[in-house]
Amino acid sequence: MDQIAYNQDLTHKTILVGDSGVGKTSLLVQFDQGKFIPGSFSATVGIGFTNKVLTVDELKVKLQVRETHTNTHTLTLKGSRAGCSFQIWDTAGQERFRSVTHAYYRDAQALLLLYDITSRSSFDNTRAWLTEIHEYAQDNIVIMLLGNKSDMSNKRVIRREEGEKLAREYGVIFLETSAKTGSLCVVLFISLLMVLGSSFSSPWSRRMNLQEAAVGSAELMNQTQKQVQLLYQCCGLKLIQISVKNLQKQLSQIGNADQRVL
Numbered sequence: 218m219d220q221i222a223y224n225q226d227l228t229h230k231t232i233l234v235g236d237s238g239v240g241k242t243s244l245l246v247q248f249d250q251g252k253f254i255p256g257s258f259s260a261t262v263g264i265g266f267t268n269k270v271l272t273v274d275e276l277k278v279k280l281q282v283r284e285t286h287t288n289t290h291t292l293t294l295k296g297s298r299a300g301c302s303f304q305i306w307d308t309a310g311q312e313r314f315r316s317v318t319h320a321y322y323r324d325a326q327a328l329l330l331l332y333d334i335t336s337r338s339s340f341d342n343t344r345a346w347l348t349e350i351h352e353y354a355q356d357n358i359v360i361m362l363l364g365n366k367s368d369m370s371n372k373r374v375i376r377r378e379e380g381e382k383l384a385r386e387y388g389v390i391f392l393e394t395s396a397k398t399g400s401l402c403v404v405l406f407i408s409l410l411m412v413l414g415s416s417f418s419s420p421w422s423r424r425m426n427l428q429e430a431a432v433g434s435a436e437l438m439n440q441t442q443k444q445v446q447l448l449y450q451c452c453g454l455k456l457i458q459i460s461v462k463n464l465q466k467q468l469s470q471i472g473n474a475d476q477r478v479l
């Protein structure tokens with residue numbers, strides 16, 4: 218395994234929050250492993266590491282997911298040339314872990330707030346989450362509101378427009394995702410990294426290539442392209458063009474994952 222040097226001072230932290238059961242862990246696992254594991258995640262026994270390499274604009278980055286205590290995963294992205302690292306923390310949604318979650322807010326640069334499109338209460342609770350976020354997080358934190366489980370259209374109770382409206386009200390980015398199908402999971406995380414990475418000069422802020430396993434059909438890729446454009450418009454960053462053809466080509470070359478479980 219490559220030894221990748223990075224500067225601890227440039228660590229960017231992202232946290233996933235939202236009610237219990239909305240799919241935070243599933244979304245992170247989908248991004249990390251390109252798969253969906255149905256059923257509830259229980260307490261992780263021991264410590265696991267997964268490493269894999271993907272390419273963002275010719276920059277090789279190493280992903281590291283660290284599973285620690287109950288439902289808490291850390292995903293670390295270490296840029297080999299960028300000299301920075303990104304960590305994505307998955308928090309437990311249950312009330313009893315809330316004080317632990319608060320501690321993570323303080324030094325996070327980005328936050329993914331999830332609700333479940335089949336659960337009215339999880340959507341209603343996002344307002345309370347947002348209040349809490351504003352209380353504990355940094356003022357300039359990047360927030361994304363995510364309506365997860367978009368694959369369950371027959372059980373949908375929250376219309377997309379409701380999510381969009383709430384996001385507009387709070388001035389945050391909105392996307393619907395599915396940890397099951399992988400819909401937008403990859404682009405979501407990569408986009409977030411790009412948003413966070415925009416504070417660095419090249420290569421993070423240049424044109425990017427996506428190389429990941431979780432995105433499927435051409436239709437989804439078209440949708441992905443549109444969503445990325447939307448994200449960048451929302452974030453005030455320059456529009457980044459992603460060639461669907463190039464993306465398809467790269468997706469077919471997947472397979473360089475280096476996975477290890479201790």
Ligand SMILES: Nc1nc2c(ncn2[C@@H]2O[C@H](COP(=O)(O)OP(=O)(O)OP(=O)(O)O)[C@@H](O)[C@H]2O)c(=O)[nH]1
Nearest residue numbers: 237238239240241242243256257310366395396397
């Ligand atoms: N159909 C469908 N099911 C999902 C999706 N995401 C998560 N689930 C299911 O929803 C349940 C809860 O998912 P988790 O990922 O454990 O939710 P969580 O938000 O991490 O929950 P806590 O750790 O308790 O905060 C599991 O049974 C998942 O399989 C999705 O996108 N689609």
